[in-house]
Amino acid sequence: MQIILPGGCRIFYNGDDTYVQPGGGMEGRQADAVYRGNLTRLLEKVHAERGLDMAQYRPRYVERRLAARLHALNLHTYRQYATYLDEHPEEYAKLLDTLTINVTQFFRDPTVFELFRKDILPALLKEKAARHQRMIRVWSAGCATGQEPYSLAMSFLSAMEPQGSDFLLTILGTDLDRNALAVARRAEYDLGLIDQIPKVDQQKYLDVHNDHFKIKPAVTRLCKFDYLNLFEDKPIHVVDVIFCRNVFIYFNREEQERVLGVFWSALARGGYLVLGRSERIGPQVEHDYELISGRERIYRKPLKLL
Ligand SMILES: C[S@@+](CC[C@H](N)C(=O)[O-])C[C@H]1O[C@@H](n2cnc3c(N)ncnc32)[C@H](O)[C@@H]1O
Numbered sequence: 001m002q003i004i005l006p007g008g009c010r011i012f013y014n015g016d017d018t019y020v021q022p023g024g025g026m027e028g029r030q031a032d033a034v035y036r037g038n039l040t041r042l043l044e045k046v047h048a049e050r051g052l053d054m055a056q057y058r059p060r061y062v063e064r065r066l067a068a069r070l071h072a073l074n075l076h077t078y079r080q081y082a083t084y085l086d087e088h089p090e091e092y093a094k095l096l097d098t099l100t101i102n103v104t105q106f107f108r109d110p111t112v113f114e115l116f117r118k119d120i121l122p123a124l125l126k127e128k129a130a131r132h133q134r135m136i137r138v139w140s141a142g143c144a145t146g147q148e149p150y151s152l153a154m155s156f157l158s159a160m161e162p163q164g165s166d167f168l169l170t171i172l173g174t175d176l177d178r179n180a181l182a183v184a185r186r187a188e189y190d191l192g193l194i195d196q197i198p199k200v201d202q203q204k205y206l207d208v209h210n211d212h213f214k215i216k217p218a219v220t221r222l223c224k225f226d227y228l229n230l231f232e233d234k235p236i237h238v239v240d241v242i243f244c245r246n247v248f249i250y251f252n253r254e255e256q257e258r259v260l261g262v263f264w265s266a267l268a269r270g271g272y273l274v275l276g277r278s279e280r281i282g283p284q285v286e287h288d289y290e291l292i293s294g295r296e297r298i299y300r301k302p303l304k305l306l
Pocket of ligand 1: 103104108141142144145148174175176177180228229230231244245246247276
């Protein structure tokens with residue numbers, strides 16, 4: 001039953017479960033408290049079940065996306081939706097799609113790339129040079145439309161400049177979305193995205209046209225794109241860096257552990273694993289890896305294994 005309260009609140013009653021669009025007045029404030037409580041419980045549930053910390057997103061954005069799912073399912077309250085998730089676990093994927101689908105950016109989470117460029121890349125190149133190793137292999141797992149691998153390629157090229165180009169660098173972007181991979185291979189993006197790329201990199205690595213820009217061959221020749229389903233296909237081996245960001249949120253705990261196992265075998269000793277800012281790894285993995293930055297979710301496979 002829907003009731004319009006004085007002050008313009010709309011409330012849906014369902015036992016003690018209440019969904020309200022806050023408007024004002026005493027009833028509005030009480031209903032708002034119930035609404036907030038149910039929302040918090042729902043977010044905690046999604047966090048516990050799928051490891052997605054929606055607190056990382058703007059609250060209004062989360063509420064709008066949830067409202068879209070409730071509307072699609074003809075549900076009125078967060079409690080109804082929590083029950084629906086229990087009865088139809090496949091709904092988690094749709095919720096996560098609604099929240100994250102195809103979202104990617106060049107240099108996404110710039111502080112991750114800043115740390116990567118400032119500390120990690122120089123250290124990695126120095127170690128490689130000291131060991132007379134020329135091959136560097138990087139894997140962007142769940143690369144979507146290619147912005148992440150190209151950001152990595154630009155970062156590596158800038159870092160390698162002062163040392164000469166003695167390294168043989170390969171950046172492999174993989175995904176299970178073939179359409180996204182086709183966009184990645186084209187390496188051509190809407191001009192509206194150009195500000196995501198640092199000015200200095202724009203000048204060096206982009207060819208700008210009227211309404212789009214193209215990534216220069218010096219960058220694209222380093223990048224290869226392949227279809228790979230993290231659950232089904234043979235993993236890549238002996239990589240120095242894995243970026244797998246904003247992909248785990250699709251997976252349940254068990255599947256996350258499985259994929260983390262794949263990454264452990266894929267990484268060379270001393271290799272780096274970079275996860276998404278809202279993703280966390282289990283205590284076992286935290287024990288296995290050295291923590292480089294908790295905030296930026298950067299881990300390192302130890303050089304010497306116990
Ligand atoms: C939100 S995008 C993240 C893109 C990029 N890593 C970033 O952080 O900007 C998630 C990508 O993971 C891909 N993905 C989801 N499940 C996958 C799986 N099992 N194997 C490989 N890729 C997967 C999706 O197709 C999508 O392109």
